[in-house]
Amino acid sequence: MIGSTLADRYEILEKIGSGGMGDVYKAYDKRLDRIVALKVLKTEYNEDESFVRKFRRESLAAASISHPNIVSIYDVGSEILEGQTYYYIVMEYIDGKTLKEVIQKEGPLSVKQAFHFALQIAEALKVAHAKHIVHRDIKSQNIMVTRDYRVKVTDFGIARIVGNSTVTMTDSVMGSVHYFSPEQARGSKIDTRSDIYSLGIVLFEMLTGDVPFDGENPISVALMHIQNHMPLPSDINPNVDVAVDDIVRKMTMKDPKERIQKVEDVIQVLKDYLLNPKAQKKKVSQMKKGQTQPLSQTEILQAQSQVDNRPRPTRRSNEARKDPERRNKKKSNILGTLLGVLVAILIFVGVIFGGYKYLTRDKSTDLVLEDYTNQPVAEVQEKVEAMGLLFEISEQREDNEVPAGTVLEQNPPKGTHMNKGDTVYVVASTASSEVIVPSVNGRSYDEARSILEKSGLTIASVDYQFDKDIPEKMVIGTNPQAGTSVKNGSSLVLIVSKGEDNETVVVPDLRGNSVELARKYLEEVGLKLGSVDEKSDDSVDVGEVIKQSYEAGTKVSKGTAVNLIIRKDRDDSDSREKTDNKLRNFKLNVNIPDDDQSHNLTVQRKSEDGSETVVDRTVESGQTSNLKLKGRHGDVFEVYVDGNIVNSYTVGQ
Numbered sequence: 001m002i003g004s005t006l007a008d009r010y011e012i013l014e015k016i017g018s019g020g021m022g023d024v025y026k027a028y029d030k031r032l033d034r035i036v037a038l039k040v041l042k043t044e045y046n047e048d049e050s051f052v053r054k055f056r057r058e059s060l061a062a063a064s065i066s067h068p069n070i071v072s073i074y075d076v077g078s079e080i081l082e083g084q085t086y087y088y089i090v091m092e093y094i095d096g097k098t099l100k101e102v103i104q105k106e107g108p109l110s111v112k113q114a115f116h117f118a119l120q121i122a123e124a125l126k127v128a129h130a131k132h133i134v135h136r137d138i139k140s141q142n143i144m145v146t147r148d149y150r151v152k153v154t155d156f157g158i159a160r161i162v163g164n165s166t167v168t169m170t171d172s173v174m175g176s177v178h179y180f181s182p183e184q185a186r187g188s189k190i191d192t193r194s195d196i197y198s199l200g201i202v203l204f205e206m207l208t209g210d211v212p213f214d215g216e217n218p219i220s221v222a223l224m225h226i227q228n229h230m231p232l233p234s235d236i237n238p239n240v241d242v243a244v245d246d247i248v249r250k251m252t253m254k255d256p257k258e259r260i261q262k263v264e265d266v267i268q269v270l271k272d273y274l275l276n277p278k279a280q281k282k283k284v285s286q287m288k289k290g291q292t293q294p295l296s297q298t299e300i301l302q303a304q305s306q307v308d309n310r311p312r313p314t315r316r317s318n319e320a321r322k323d324p325e326r327r328n329k330k331k332s333n334i335l336g337t338l339l340g341v342l343v344a345i346l347i348f349v350g351v352i353f354g355g356y357k358y359l360t361r362d363k364s365t366d367l368v369l370e371d372y373t374n375q376p377v378a379e380v381q382e383k384v385e386a387m388g389l390l391f392e393i394s395e396q397r398e399d400n401e402v403p404a405g406t407v408l409e410q411n412p413p414k415g416t417h418m419n420k421g422d423t424v425y426v427v428a429s430t431a432s433s434e435v436i437v438p439s440v441n442g443r444s445y446d447e448a449r450s451i452l453e454k455s456g457l458t459i460a461s462v463d464y465q466f467d468k469d470i471p472e473k474m475v476i477g478t479n480p481q482a483g484t485s486v487k488n489g490s491s492l493v494l495i496v497s498k499g500e501d502n503e504t505v506v507v508p509d510l511r512g513n514s515v516e517l518a519r520k521y522l523e524e525v526g527l528k529l530g531s532v533d534e535k536s537d538d539s540v541d542v543g544e545v546i547k548q549s550y551e552a553g554t555k556v557s558k559g560t561a562v563n564l565i566i567r568k569d570r571d572d573s574d575s576r577e578k579t580d581n582k583l584r585n586f587k588l589n590v591n592i593p594d595d596d597q598s599h600n601l602t603v604q605r606k607s608e609d610g611s612e613t614v615v616d617r618t619v620e621s622g623q624t625s626n627l628k629l630k631g632r633h634g635d636v637f638e639v640y641v642d643g644n645i646v647n648s649y650t651v652g653q
Contacts, residue, residue, distance in 0.1 A: 001025065001040065006079040006088060007549065008533065008565060010038055019155075021045070026093065029074075036074060037094070041087040052087055053468075053500075059089050060469040062156040064442025065131060068392060069124040071144065071154040076469065080551075094152050099143035099202070107209045108237050111244055112274065112419050114206035117143070119270045120151035120423070121199055125263045128156055129192045131442065136190065138198035139179040140205055149421035150390055177218040178211040182254050185222035193256040196266060200251030207244065208236040212252075226254070243273060243280040275412065369424065371414040377405045377428050388420035399429040437492065439482035440475050448475045448494060460491035464498050466559040472499030500557065507562060509552035509626075510545045513586055515566060517649065518545055521589060522562055530561030534568040541584050542569045583630045584651055590639055594622035599642050601625060606636040 002025070005011045010027045016037070017024035027038040045051050056076055063073035075090035099117065103109070109117070121143060128135060135156055144152040177185070181197035184190050205211050212231050213224035230252050233240040247269055253259040260266050273280045367387050372380040381391040397408055409427040412418070435456050440448035449459055463479070470476050479493040480486060505525045510518040519529040530549065537546045549563035550556055592599055603615035614637075619625055629637060631651040639647035 004081055007077055035093045037091040039089045046085055056469050065127055065156055066439050067124055067127045069120045069151050069153060070156055071152045094144040094146060096144050096146040098141050099145055100140035102145050103209055109206045114203060115270050115274055116422055117151050118203045121153055122263050122267045124153040125195050129263055134192055135195050137176055138195050139176055140202055177221045180222055180225050182226045183256060185225045193259050196251055196260055196263060200248055204233055204248055207233040207240055241281050243284045246284045367418040369412060369414055369416045372407050372410050375407050377407055380407050384424045389418055390423040392423055392425050393428050394425040395427045396430045397427055402429050435488050437478060437480055437482050437486055441477055443475045456488045458491045459494045461493050463493050463495045465495060467497040468500040468557050470497035472497055503558045504555045505558050507550040507552055507554045507556060510548050512540050513545050514543055518564060526558040528561040530563035532564045535565050537567045540567050542567050583632060585630055588627040588629060588649060590625045592619050592621055592623050597621050602640045604638045
């Protein structure tokens with residue numbers, strides 16, 4: 001596929017990845033002059049029409065999710081190359097590495113860095129879950145990390161197509177099964193809590209450098225998720241404290257009911273730790289010491305398992321059994337002395353090591369935030385990024401007391417110590433006179449209306465359209481479209497899907513016709529004119545169709561848009577005058593009534609020189625007559641069937 005061009009637009013440059021469903025290529029978007037990532041569905045899925053239809057629908061649903069931590073989807077389409085159909089998704093190209101590659105290169109990440117990444121992943125999941133989209137394939141291979149350490153989650157919605165059948169795959173599933181939730185491994189119905197479990201596994205991997213379960217084949221790994229006790233990060237990495245262990249444990253409980261229930265709660269837990277880790281460690285330690293909360297059924301079973309599997313004591317000798325009291329007392333004294341010496345050594349080493357770490361610490365990573373409120377957003381962003389931190393506007397809020405684009409709030413607050421790669425979130429002020437039209441694509445009518453009303457906009461009318469990719473009653477878009485700046489209080493048109501029009505029609509032959517005539521033929525059969533590009537070509541006259549995106553005779557769904565390439569016009573008045581006086585070849589299609597009778601077909605040509613009959617013949621019922629005609633600019637051709645005019649065409653208009 002390298003070197004091929006899809007949709008006369010996306011030039012495939014190189015292969016950059018491969019997965020269970022398809023291959024990923026780096027491509028050049030010639031129309032918008034940018035690099036994109038192009039995911040092509042494996043041809044083995046082409047025969048399953050329902051799979052392909054779902055692939056397109058889920059991809060469009062994923063395209064409706066817009067968030068800084070989600071890889072954007074730009075386009076979805078299909079192309080026929082050398083007789084083979086290829087279905088593809090065009091995505092944002094990320095210049096960076098996968099989280100898996102980062103971990104393999106750097107080893108276990110610091111707790112702060114791991115939580116920083118996990119927080120961004122959770123924010124992305126929050127947006128998807130709000131739209132009732134479950135990712136189902138959260139893993140470090142699906143998390144991209146940019147050069148400035150911003151996280152981008154990819155394959156949103158696409159993993160839903162494969163569903164539980166992934167367990168039966170071989171090589172492609174090896175990367176996924178290590179992150180499966182127990183309910184996913186069992187093939188049970190899953191919900192948003194499954195993504196929370198998978199995120200917990202990714203967090204474990206970031207903290208330890210490895211996944212908790214591994215085996216010789218996918219089935220054995222899946223069984224481990226169901227049966228085996230989940231290890232704690234501190235079992236592998238002693239730098240992980242009890243509060244972090246507790247967070248990972250709560251995210252990866254076997255029973256979904258005992259797991260953290262909502263990703264919003266995950267976000268809050270992560271933020272609480274980052275803002276005050278000491279308080280969280282103290283809280284967990286007190287809970288473990290006092291056991292203020294009852295053990296869950298899962299914890300009871302895990303504890304029982306540990307008791308059942310503990311090492312058995314060896315049989316005592318006859319001499320030891322004779323005086324057990326004296327032996328236990330002696331053993332207790334020895335152990336007490338040894339423990340005291342050991343504790344003293346550990347305290348001494350800790351003091352020395354801590355002092356050394358403090359004196360030799362890298363002060364460049366100890367970044368302290370200033371108070372950025374009431375400062376221009378652009379200036380604050382420049383300051384924050386100069387420190388090696390990330391900057392993000394989390395909310396826009398109307399405030400007429402300060403200029404638009406002023407920082408109203410910041411998080412974390414002034415005085416917070418940060419590490420390079422951490423994110424500073426701000427609330428920015430906006431002007432009261434204008435608002436940005438929010439994206440409501442893929443939402444229900446009620447959800448869209450609520451979002452628009454919160455932005456100060458109203459719905460003037462609803463335009464219902466057939467759409468083969470957007471489910472029925474879901475929003476296709478708005479007019480004006482999302483991202484447009486409009487006056488506060490403006491009304492707009494909501495475009496809602498009527499679902500797929502299952503009726504199929506045959507694409508007519510449009511080559512050699514003008515754009516206007518091609519549009520007319522398309523509308524006659526229930527199709528739409530798509531994009532029109534220009535290209536130099538001597539095989540047809542200026543302005544006539546050279547190529548069409550669907551070959552003539554192809555069956556497509558009613559309402560499909562057909563893209564055209566026409567011959568480029570030269571900006572030369574003499575050339576145009578010559579073209580006007582030149583005889584043009586064109587075609588007129590005439591549908592003859594299907595009534596089992598013969599009909600008389602005539603065509604009259606009217607020009608400055610007068611009128612003449614150029615066609616006069618008898619045709620059979622039910623056929624389509626393709627009339628090849630010649631005329632000069634301004635000539636009018638009138639088509640009659642049995643003396644009744646059925647069509648009229650003016651050359652050059």
